[in-house]
Amino acid sequence: MTDILGISGKTMLVTGGAQGIGRAIAERFAQHGARVVIADVDEGGAALARQLAEAGSEAHFMRCDVSDVRQIEAMAAEVRTKLGGVHVLVNNAGIFPRADLMGTDEAFWERIMGINLKGAYLTCRAFVPWMIEQGGGSIVNIGSTxxxxxxxxxxxxxxxxxxxxxxxxxxxxxxxxxxIRVNCVQPGWVASEGETARLRATGVDPDKLFAEVSARLPMGRIQTGEDIADGVLFMASSLSSQVTGQVLTVDGGTGLR
Known part of the structure; x- marks a missing residue:
């Protein structure tokens, strides 16, 4: 079968890949023959790498806090030594604590920016030079509506x-x-482990809320990690070889309201 995606045999790295959207992305790329590097502070990424390897894929776990430039540089050096470089970089690591303006103090602000924005910048800075050396690559940033x-x-x-x-x-x-192509995939509301845990912590039944919200959405359900992973796969693949600087929104039509 022809590899129309151009993913098989390529090396991809996903930050925040141990669970949720990141895990779904890692699994989807592995299904299409990519060598997968899972970068996360969550040691659950090691178990995922073992699971993917047992299923026949090449997968590696590297512990990394993307807000720490020293850890990113160490990870980048390890990736280069073991795998030679990265063809696809997915900046997925992110946190989503809630607070309005007056509830956002400086430490809260810096923590979110350090992981969600600075982390993507630092990771790109570490891997883009290699992509230049190898003649190209694809970067997909995971945003939000x-x-x-x-x-x-x-x-x-x-x-x-x-x-x-x-x-x-x-x-x-x-x-x-x-x-080098750089694009962004913006998920709608995703029924991830993190979101489910957050809702439960506030006393909300996530299954009931997801069902109520889904009934009001244009396409009848909220998104899954797999929905987002498919969007990332497209943006990283040869099918989008002339697409760069774009935002792909995967929200089931919610933004049409």
Whole structure:
């Protein structure tokens, strides 16, 4: 069978790949023959790498806090030594604590920006030179529809994701001449482990809420990690070889309201 995606045999790295959307992305790329590197502070990434390897894929776990430049540089050096480089970089690592303006102190702001925005910038800075050397690559940043609409109850988070869109467009323009494509996938509301845990912690039954919200959405359900993974796969594949600097929204039509 022809590999129309151009993913088989390529090396991809996903930050925040131990669970949720990141895990779904790692699994989807492995299904299509990619060598997968899972970067996360969550040691569950090691178990996922073993699971993928047992299923016949090549997978590696590297513990890394993307807000720490020293850890990113160490991870990048390890990836280069073991695998030679990265063809696809997915900046997925992110946190989403809620707070409005007055509830956002400086430490809260810096923590969110450090992971959600600075982390993507530092990771790109570490891997783009290799992509230039190898003649190209694909970077996919995982954003949020909050970047477009804003969310007063998650102000710093929304701003960090807006910054990620701007970072995407700047990098796309700057590195297209090197064959590097940079795009952003914006998920809608995803029924991830993190979101489920957050709802339970606030006393909300996630299954009931997801069902109620799904009934009101244009396509009848909220998104899954697999929905987002498919969007990332497209943006990283040869099917989108002339797509760069773009934002792909995967929200089941919610933004049409």
């Amino acid at each position: 909050h970047a477009r609409s804003g969310d007063p109850a998650a102000m710093a988070y929304a701003v960090s994701k807006g910054g990620l869109v701007t970072l995407t467009r700047n990098l796309a323009k700057g590195f297209a001449k090197h064959g």
